[in-house]
Amino acid sequence: MTSVRDLLEIPELRLRVRTGEDLLDRGLTRIYGTELPDPSRYLSAGELVLSGLLWWRGPEDAEPFVAALAEAGSAALAASAADTGRIPAALVEACGRYGIPLLEVPADLSFAVVTERVVLALAGASAGRSRLRTAAAGDASLTALLEHARAELGAPCWVLSATGRMVAGSGVELVDTQGIARAFVRGGCRARVTNGYTLLPVGERATVPWALAIEGDRARWTGATGSLAAELAALVDLDRSRSEQVRRVADRVAAPLLRLAAGDSLTDTDFTTGLAAAGLPGHSTIRVVLARTGTGTPSLGVALLTELLAGYPARTLVGEAGEDACALVVGDLWPPDWAGKAVAALSTVDSLIPASRVLLGIGGPAAVTELRGASEQARHAVAVAEGRPGRIGVVSGDQLRAHQLLVAAADADLRRSLRARTLGPLLAYDQAQNADLVRTVRVFLDCDASPTAAAKALHVHVNTLRYRITRAGELLGMDLTDFGNQVDVYLALRMSP
Structure with a gap:
């Protein structure tokens, strides 16, 4: 939304602030010109009121005029004193008392020019938001949306997770994502400026929030830029919600396999049916990742596993396995040192995790027909992690020695x-x-x-x-x-x- 401050940056207008410097970030809805001593019947909230002060007869006229603007919620008053050459002191004082920013319009500037420039500024901000919405409503990816936003904002932008994972960007590499993520978390995942980037929160209620990073300091933004950035953050949040809903629906087909991973029994028929429903061929290679948080509900573990495996290039299925969360990771493309990277990511968002401990165990790789064995290995790995110090523990079953598996397997x-x-x-x-x-x-x-x-x-x-x-x-x-x-x-x- 265009703000009062934005009008000061339009060189043709040459506006001068007489009072209300701390109120210039108010948003504008439209411009309205009046020469009535009491314009209250025709005012609406958010307007820039434009007046040549033809209604002015004396200092006593300031009070009712400015009071009407304040009652209606006007954004500001732009006034010109073409006859006298100066704004009356009583009007300046009244605007200060009622909290109405007063902008002085040069006496040689036509009100037609003022109106035209303000209308164009309002239309430009609205058009920018409209183009972003159009891009988001189509089939464009999040990366494509950020490219549209880059063109509108005139600055590159990115979306990154609070763990430091790069979600999407507008084609330019973002340096030190981990450092930016740590600063975002330390700041309470609220809007802030760090290392030359403005960070806006996305999905603040999520277990692992995201940040929209835009190059530049928001203190130098115009109101239109701020409005576009806020609109973009909302659209990214909407895209995330849609993607998560699609993922949850897709993951439900893995429920029978997750029950097996939790230790339940499945008939051969049920197992075969579960594989087919999940779209997993019988020759697939699989890993099992269990997450235990001790919160009494596996939903926290599901959210954490979803984040940690978001960059995996092949199929993952995430859901609840008893009191634990479980991820079935298909394929051989397992990242090197995944356990170490998981610890680093969880440590970055440690202050956001409402659990006394977060323990992850990895079982496999194994043939999908050996899912139960890979799940047992993952459970043993969690048991080993539980016996180690520290709030966050990630243990891979293939790193365990035989005696560790034997000890973990004993009740x-x-x-x-x-x-x-x-x-x-x-x-x-x-x-x-x-x-x-x-x-x-x-x-x-x-x-x-x-x-x-x-x-x-x-x-x-x-x-x-x-x-x-x-x-x-x-x-x-x-x-x-x-x-x-x-x-x-x-x-x-x-x-x-």
Whole structure:
């Protein structure tokens, strides 16, 4: 929308602000000329009122005229005193009291020129918004919409996620998307200027908001530019909502497969039907990504997985799998170091995630017929992530060693029982004597049962280390230099207490 301030940037008008400098961002709807001492019957909100002050007889006339403008919600008064050559002080004072910006029109400027230029400015802003709406209403992609916007705004623009992922752009590379995203999140995902870009929020209520980035500082924008930018942000939000609705409908076909991933049983017929409904050939390769947030509802995990997998080049199906969220990722085009990139993305939006922890486990790749096995691997990976420190954990099943999978596969009661049975005497001794033999044994085994390496890691003499290991073996009733005993103790040490 064209603002009062925009009129000051039209060189032909040569307008001068007499009062109301802090009110110039008001939007204009139209222009209305009057010489009536009380024009209240003909005024409407948002108008620029144009007057030659022919109604002026004395200072007492200012109050009723300006009061009528304020009551109607007029945007500003543009006045010319062609007869006297100066705007009456009483009129300036009244406009200041009633909050009506007063613009002085040069005495040598025709009101016809003023009216023409204001009408053209209003029409230009409206036409720009109309062209954007037309582009959005067609089959144009988000990238095409941004190209239209670039032409209208005279500046390149982009849409990026709060994680730093580039969603779409107008053909020019945006530098340091991660830094811009971090600044956006730190600012509460509200409109702001950072690194020479104006950021406008898109989908503020979404778990992972987007930002519309436009090159330049909005403080230098005209009102028309600001209006176009706001219109573009709304259209991007609409495009996102439409795309998410289409995705949710498409993902529903994967419900039977997601139930299998959650541990439910499916008949061969149901499984085959589920594959066909999802459009997955029997020879497909698949990965399973589970997200656990501990919020009691998997919807948060669904939103996070959808964001993290948005750039994947092949088919993904995302939905609920029991209390977890689950994504079925089809194909072999898995990005390198996806786990590390997921941690970085989640860390960027950490303050926006309403969960105590976010844990992701990745299972596969496997043939789609081995979906259950890939799902088990993903669940074990989540269990391993749960045992690690930190609010955000992402573990890939193919990175786990065999003993980690075995430990993760055991239920909580079994883990506690095995830990107590194997390490019970050692745990009791440490507690009673305020000793640290459990840690000594752990470091010893982590050092491949090397007394020299373990002594160095613990900063003790090697003879001290040997004595402690011998004492620990006596308490446990086993020889800790025996490989089989070492395996038992090593597994027990990794059982959660």
